[in-house]
Amino acid sequence: MYNIPDASPSLINEDLAPATERRWGAFSIFNVWTSDVHSLWGYYLAASLFLLCGSLLNFVIAIGLGSLVIYGLMTLVGNAGVRTGVPFPVLARASFGTFGANAPALIRGVVACFWYGAQTAAASGALVALLLRYPDMLAFHESSHMLGHSTLEVICYVIVWALQLLIILRGMETVRRFQDWAGPAVWVMMLFLAIYLVVKSGTFSFGSEIPQDVLVKATAEAGITTAPGTWPTLMAVAATWITYFAALYLNFCDFSRYATSERAVRVGNMWGLPVNLLAFCLVAGVTTTAAYSVYGEVLLHPDQISAKFDSWFLAALAALTFVVATLGINVVANFVSASFDFSNAAPRLIDFKRGGLIAAAIALILYPWAPWETGATHFVNFIGSTMGPIFGIMMVDYYLLRQGRLNVADLYRENGEFRFNNGWHGKAFIALFIGMVFSSILPTFTSILPSWWGMYGWFFGVAIGGGTYWLLRSGDMR
Structure with a gap:
């Protein structure tokens, strides 16, 4: 129970009050980052930026320096969370005003809901790709439709949507336990995928064998148009990598407020950001180049690689891993933030769980239109x-x-x-x-x-x- 004399009911509830139970050690903070970056889009971006660097040295310079900047910025936000114990929308009151803070909080909340739906769709897509290996499922997928999608896609979306909801509604301690399990599990699968393809290809390379025109076309979605390996490209790679975490620079204090100390945040951030990010990008890049040698295509999305597997078991293991990874980033980057942001708008009516329900409901309502597959993405990026x-x-x-x-x-x-x-x-x-x-x-x-x-x-x-x-x-x- 919070103990703040003269606190206004319109500004506080149990979830927005300063954190009193602090059980998140360095390992839990580390797994915030393994959960955040190890998603389908995170893999695509990491592999693209790796290939655009042009060499291992360039990769270490661009991604390494970018990751150090991310570490510094996240530690600034994280320390503020430890010292105050408050979530992002409450911390924003110091600069925007007690009620004015709702503006930046709701901006963050809207962006979080949009990407919550997009990430859920990506995770459910991995399940759909696995099920389509069965002829009966393929026939069902092609013949039955609802809400503008195949019925199979709708069912998989709702399943993944519900799994995330079960995690978040059990509270932040359950979020911590999920991350502590999911983060290492995703890493094990990532390493397995890399080793499997490197052994199958018989090569360990950094993308030099991929024709430059093929590479540029495959990485176009990353938004970098200059030639791979040049200094303008390396600067753009570092900038893109730093900007990728823009949302969490704001609401990392939603998690660090539960940390045992500032040292736990620093240590967790060091292992979770510079070390983990470099390793993740390296594994994603090596896996992609090995896949090119095996399949003759630049496959920057891991579900594209798993779809090529002859073994159903390997494909199922990969699909499950991608779902878990995407659940992780949705909880960290989108669900938790939206829950606090909506709660801050009306603390007397909306607690953390109700805020999460609102975010989940918005993502479910958006699904029939799938705005993340249209020009709406540019609008949300503009707001973001x-x-x-x-x-x-x-x-x-x-x-x-x-x-x-x-x-x-x-x-x-x-x-x-x-x-x-x-x-x-x-x-x-x-x-x-x-x-x-x-x-x-x-x-x-x-x-x-x-x-x-x-x-x-x-x-x-x-x-x-x-x-x-x-x-x-x-x-x-x-």
């Missing part, structure tokens, strides 16, 4: 680009202006330090708008900025949004 300015504003506020000291109790009081103007902080929203102009609006809707600007839009958003906020507030904090 606002995460750069939000992150910059929050970190400038917490570390530069407040020197890491925060009156946590006032985060839950309507008339406390963070009331600003009726619960809204105008200067934060001015900084957010200016940051958005340069991170997303100008590069998306105009040709005023150079063509390469969009690749680094998140960084410009952090710098310009955070810098503007510092200029507007520096006089207030003296």
Whole structure:
């Protein structure tokens, strides 16, 4: 039970209150990252970026430096979570105001719901691909349809959707236990897949045998158009890798608030980010190049590789692993965040579990239209680009202006330090708008900025949004 005198019921409930039970050690923090990156899309991106580096040395430079930057940024957010014990939407109250924080929280929540549905569809797709090996299932898939999809696809989507719901509704401790099991399990399967294909191909290479035109075409979805192995490409690879984690820079404190100490966060982040990310990218890249030698195709999606297996057992094992991996990233990157974000909007009515139910319901409602397969993806990416300015504003506020000291109790009081103007902080929203102009609006809707600007839009958003906020507030904090 929380113990904050004069806390407003419109700002607090048991889930939003500072964490009191802290059982997440370094191993659990490490598995936040194994769960987050080891997904179907994470594998595709890792393999693509590996191949675009052009050599092992370039890979170590681009992905290595990018992973160190990710480690530094996540540790900043993680330490704030340990010190305050509060989730992202509550921490955002310090800079955006007690009620103004709902704006960045709901932006994060909307993006989380969208990708929650997309990841669920990807995981269910792995199950569908496995079942289509049976002639009866293939006939059912082709003959029966509902909600704009095959009935088999709908059934698999609902199964995966329900499994995630069972995990999250049992609470954050169950999330921790799931991650502690799922993270190592996915790694075992990844290594098995790599060893199997390397042995079958008889080669251990880094993609040099793949024709450059074939490689560029296969990796086009990664958004990097410069020639593999060049310095512009290496810079773009590092930037893409860093930006991939934009959402979790905001809400990693949703997890670190349960950590036993700042040291647990640092150690878990070190193993889970630079070490794990380098190893994961290396394994994904080696697996892809070995698969090219075996099958004569650039197969950047692991379910494409498993579909080639002659052995039903190996295909089933791979499909199950991909489902578990995608469940992991959905819980970490999407479900938990949306639960806290929606709870923050109406604490008296919505607790963590109800917030999760809302997120799951939205993902289920979206499925018939599958907006993640249409141009809606660009809209959500546009909204998501606002995460750069939000992150910059929050970190400038917490570390530069407040020197890491925060009156946590006032985060839950309507008339406390963070009331600003009726619960809204105008200067934060001015900084957010200016940051958005340069991170997303100008590069998306105009040709005023150079063509390469969009690749680094998140960084410009952090710098310009955070810098503007510092200029507007520096006089207030003296």
